[in-house]
Amino acid sequence: METKEMLLDHTTLAFPFVQELAKKPLTSVPPRYVHPDQDPPIISLDSSSPQVPIIDMQRLLSEDFMDSELQKLDQACREWGFFQLINHEVSSSLVEKVKLETEKFFKLPMEEKRKYGQLEGDVEGYGNLLEMWRDSKLHWRDSLYFTISPPHLRKPHLFPNLPPSFRETLEAYSADLKNVVAEILKHIRKKTKNG
Template sequence: MASNASVEVSSLLVPSVVEMAKEPSTSIPSRYLRSDIEKAAVPDGDKALQIPVIDMQKLVSGGPNNSEIEKLDFACKEWGFFQLVNHGVDSILLENLKAEIAKFFKLPMEEKKKWWQTPGKAEGFGQAFVVSEDQKLDWGDLFYMLAYPLRLRNPSLIPSLPSPLSETMERYTSDLNSLSKAMQEKIAEALHMKIEEMKELVGEGRQTIRVNCYPPCDMSDQVMGITPHSDATLITVLLQLNDVDGLEIRKDGKWVRVHPQPDAFIVNVGDMLEIISNGRYRSIEHRGTVHPEKERLSFATFFGLRYDGELGPAPSLVSEQSPAKFMKVKVQEFYKGLFSRGLQGKAYIDTFKIDQD
């Protein structure tokens, strides 16, 4: 995702789903009801999918033959998703964040209007990627904003949030920014890239946040919390804010539910990293489902390349034996194209593939 300071977006304004959910289910507009939702597979033993687990402390403290680097490479190559434990983000901070976000979404509608999206802007409460009056809509509200670089941040957002949420968000986004930089270095190591090459591609980077609230719906099998998609990012770090699971990934052609460990981050490969890695790592389709009785809350932090840079396969990963699989594109154009269309699986990254035949 990109900053409104730099990108014109075409998202249309839509009503609050949190408010709509307070009404009887018979009043759900047809734009939210879907007849084409694929059912999730039930894994053996009726257990949620256990994606690879990466220990951040082992990742950063290991020597030249660090087995955790090999695990990271496997997770990014074969799964596109992993759980990150021992990540160093304070557990008390996470608990405070969870409690304060829950209160934030429960504010009266009149209060939330202070931060509601305005035409042509993605930041604030609302929905994203709404580009036509007749497309199907997701059953959920989001709060979206750019957090880094600070010089591009909307100065009226975090400072105006209720206290202590504003202070908690400042600390959390700062900690996640540091964590992302450490992750990028280890990803470069796993790819056998020079760390300096990754740093040059990322530059000052971009961090945006999307906090999601999916209200309960007793027609949950006919609505979708977030449409199947891959993230147009370098990496995404997801924190589940309550004990309601809902993230599902497409694994071996089937949708399966992910059940994270408490306070673990779920990290996934984004389209940008698939391109930089020249297809060694793959962004994976995922979606958010809705619970029939319980509200689900999640906090996604997206990390991408600097806005004035260029996106393409890392030069060190391209050779005669391994030709470029993706064309180069200016990051600015990549973001503009992203916001001009609705979410649809991996359709966007597919437009940058080079025909190998």
């Protein structure tokens, strides 16, 4: 009996890009994109819909609120695996610039985006992220995934070759995020050390 481990051949299979599929008149969703075992999508967000946990950095760094915010952070990491951080020190203009540069990248012609395509056996690049199993279902999205930090782990064919404005914006954003993480960890260590 074959297992998923046996099916992994360390090559990324050629899947159609979602942006290209969306341009075609489809009468049905291609089978590789159908997830019958998934929860039905949330159609409307009402008060009973699950809400992404929100962590307030200012409360996290405050002596008065640190304990309760640390509990929220712990719960978010255990139950969700992610959270939204508010009141951080990353400028809203930089966050907006990252969004705009990312949108510009995804609006590039397909020939240009293909230059950043995932290579065989690698998840980094442009494509359908982490879909290396022959029988796996694909997500209805194209992704751009690459390592920014630490710089020595960057793939030489990806990050250094991005359009300069996108690369510079990501560098600035990465540096700010690194500072935010360092500040949070410093306060958590201090709290842990002082009990």
